[in-house]
Amino acid sequence: MCNTFISGATGKVGRILIEKILEDSDLKLVGGSASRDSNYLGKDLGSLLGKDNLNINIIKDISGANDIDLIIDFSRPQHSIEALKFARKENVPMVIGTTGFNKVELNEINEISKEIPLLIAPNTSLGMALFKKILDHSKEVIDIASSLEIHEHHHKEKKDKPSGTAINLKKQLKRISTNKDIQIVSIREGNAPGAHTLKMSFEDETLEISHKAKDRSLFAKGAIIAGKWLKDKPPGSYTMQDIYS
Numbered sequence: 001m002c003n004t005f006i007s008g009a010t011g012k013v014g015r016i017l018i019e020k021i022l023e024d025s026d027l028k029l030v031g032g033s034a035s036r037d038s039n040y041l042g043k044d045l046g047s048l049l050g051k052d053n054l055n056i057n058i059i060k061d062i063s064g065a066n067d068i069d070l071i072i073d074f075s076r077p078q079h080s081i082e083a084l085k086f087a088r089k090e091n092v093p094m095v096i097g098t099t100g101f102n103k104v105e106l107n108e109i110n111e112i113s114k115e116i117p118l119l120i121a122p123n124t125s126l127g128m129a130l131f132k133k134i135l136d137h138s139k140e141v142i143d144i145a146s147s148l149e150i151h152e153h154h155h156k157e158k159k160d161k162p163s164g165t166a167i168n169l170k171k172q173l174k175r176i177s178t179n180k181d182i183q184i185v186s187i188r189e190g191n192a193p194g195a196h197t198l199k200m201s202f203e204d205e206t207l208e209i210s211h212k213a214k215d216r217s218l219f220a221k222g223a224i225i226a227g228k229w230l231k232d233k234p235p236g237s238y239t240m241q242d243i244y245s
Helices: 012-023 045-049 077-090 103-112 126-136 139-144 164-176 217-230
Strands: 002-007 027-033 070-073 094-096 117-120 147-154 182-188 195-201 206-212 236-238
Touching: 002 012, 002 077, 002 217, 012 027, 012 045, 012 217, 027 217, 070 077, 070 217, 077 094, 077 103, 094 217, 103 117, 117 217, 126 164, 126 195, 126 206, 126 217, 139 164, 147 164, 164 182, 164 195
Parallel strands: 002 027, 002 070, 070 094, 094 117, 117 236, 147 182
Antiparallel strands: 147 195, 195 206
16 A cells, blocks of 8 residues: 655645545555645645545645655645655655746756656646657657647646646657757637647648647546556656656
C-alpha cells in the first residue's frame, strides 16, 4: 500500500484524484493540502466530494504531514516548490502536474530532481505522451514545414497562458527540429479541459496533429499511473513518455 498525499487537493484535478485514490487498492490517501487563502482549510477531504468524513483534514503546509510514500501535485507554483522541498527532505517521490513555473523555480526543480525521483508532466494524459512520441519520430517531416503553430484551448479560469503543455511542446520541437519558426496561439474560453493542435504548413497544404481532453479525470488517472511507476525509481527527472517507452 502506497501512502499518497495530494498537494492541491481542492483544485479541479485534485478533487478527482481524491476519488480515484480512494478507489485504488494499491494506494492509501493520507493527506491533502490547499493554498493558504483557501476556504477549505481545516475541512475534511471527504467534504470536497460530498461524501462521509475521511478523518483527513485539509492542511496548508505539507511539512505537518507524516508517513508519506508519494506526493501528487496539482497546485500553484509556489505551493509546488514548498511540497518539493518537503519531498527532498523526506526522500519522497513526487509527480508534478502543476504548470506556470518561472525560470528560478524550474532551476530549483531541476536541482532537486537529482536527489529524488521526480516526474514532471504539464499534461499527464496517455494521449499527450503518445503525441510527443509521434513528434520524436517525425523530425524529417517537421524540418521541411515552412512554419509550425501550436494552438491550445483551455477553460477561462486557467491562469497560465500559454499552457505548460504548449510551452513543453515548443521546447520539444526546438530540440528535435531545425525549424525555429514556432508560434503558440492560446485561447481561454468556456470549460474546455484542454486541447492542443500542432499545425505544420507546407507550400500548398497543412498537416495537423491534435489531442483533445474530453474530461479532467484523464489527468488524474494519468497522474496515478505516473505515481505508481515512479515510486520505485532511482532519483532523476522523468516524463510521461518514459512510462510508455
